[in-house]
Amino acid sequence: MSEGVRRIAIVPAYNEAQNIGRLLDELREFDHDLDVVVVSDGSYDRTAEIARSHGAYVVSLPFNLGIGGAVQTGQHDPTELPKVLAPVLAGDADIAVGSRFVSADGYQSSATRRVGIRLLAAVVSAIARQRVTDTTSGFQALNRRALELFAADYPHDYPEVEGMVMTIKHRLRLIEVPVRMRDREHGRSSITALRSIYYMAKVLVALFVGLFRRSVLPAEDM
Numbered sequence: 001m002s003e004g005v006r007r008i009a010i011v012p013a014y015n016e017a018q019n020i021g022r023l024l025d026e027l028r029e030f031d032h033d034l035d036v037v038v039v040s041d042g043s044y045d046r047t048a049e050i051a052r053s054h055g056a057y058v059v060s061l062p063f064n065l066g067i068g069g070a071v072q073t074g075q076h077d078p079t080e081l082p083k084v085l086a087p088v089l090a091g092d093a094d095i096a097v098g099s100r101f102v103s104a105d106g107y108q109s110s111a112t113r114r115v116g117i118r119l120l121a122a123v124v125s126a127i128a129r130q131r132v133t134d135t136t137s138g139f140q141a142l143n144r145r146a147l148e149l150f151a152a153d154y155p156h157d158y159p160e161v162e163g164m165v166m167t168i169k170h171r172l173r174l175i176e177v178p179v180r181m182r183d184r185e186h187g188r189s190s191i192t193a194l195r196s197i198y199y200m201a202k203v204l205v206a207l208f209v210g211l212f213r214r215s216v217l218p219a220e221d222m
Contacts, residue, residue, distance in 0.1 A: 005089065007031065011056070012039040017046040024054040026078040080179040084141045087175045094172035095146045097132075097164070098139035098179035116200045120161055123207060128168040133176060135161045146172055161203050 009027055013020055020038065027036055038051040040060045048058045080098060087093035101117070120135045138160055142150070149170055155162035167174045 006035070007033070008035045008037060010037050010039065011051075012041055013043065013047050013051075014041040015043045015045045015047060017043075017050055020047055021050050021054050023078070024051060024056055028055065030078040030081055077180055080139070080181075081141075083177045083179055084139060087177065088141045088143050092173070093175040094143050095167050095174050096141045097134065097137050097174065097176050098181070099132075099134035099137055099176040100179065100181050101133040102176055102178035116197075119200060120203060123204065124161060124164055127165055127207065130168060130174070132164060132174075135164055139179060139181065155206070162206055165207060 011020075011023065011027075016023075024036060024038075027034055036056040038048070038056045038058050040048040040051065040058060042061050048060050051058050084096050084098045087096045101121075117134070117136060121133050124135050125131050146167065149166065149172065150163065153166070155166075164174065
């Protein structure tokens with residue numbers, strides 16, 4: 001890793017007591033000097049307690065704010081972090097997104113989700129005039145300029161898709177890199193088949209509304 005660069009991993013989690021300890025151990029194994037902040041998004045299990053016991057800083061929200069309030073994390077593999085960090089550390093991107101679908105042997109999801117992911121990817125690619133493949137990936141690395149943007153203005157409900165459009169709209173450089181993602185081992189996703197349909201409809205409306213939002217630009221001298 002680059003010397004002199006402060007590295008912070010933000011891990012939002014909602015009722016992930018069965019998963020959080022292993023993830024934090026793998027993050028430490030990847031980089032012993034990494035500062036890890038776990039945002040316990042209104043969890044009512046032992047997520048916060050276990051995160052602290054594994055050496056993470058913990059921010060406990062009093063109630064669940066949803067994916068936008070504390071971006072939901074899945075079963076990301078910390079050994080894939082170098083791929084996501086590399087373009088940002090090299091100065092080639094303001095935000096790098098780990099994509100499950102860049103490579104031909106990409107991640108396999110359910111049929112309902114595949115349809116939704118492809119539809120959203122096509123819409124976002126058309127809006128952004130840049131090909132994107134994984135608009136719902138939360139596996140991202142951001143530099144200071146990208147953090148400044150999202151600190152000032154960030155979608156609150158299903159933010160990954162809208163956030164990707166914001167990034168390109170505000171002239172930040174976005175790059176997708178191929179990564180492997182693991183299937184969930186414990187617990188269950190908050191996005192069911194029925195909610196996937198609701199998700200698609202709501203995000204598509206939000207995308208087109210977002211095209212007319214007032215721009216919130218990060219400082220140019222970052």
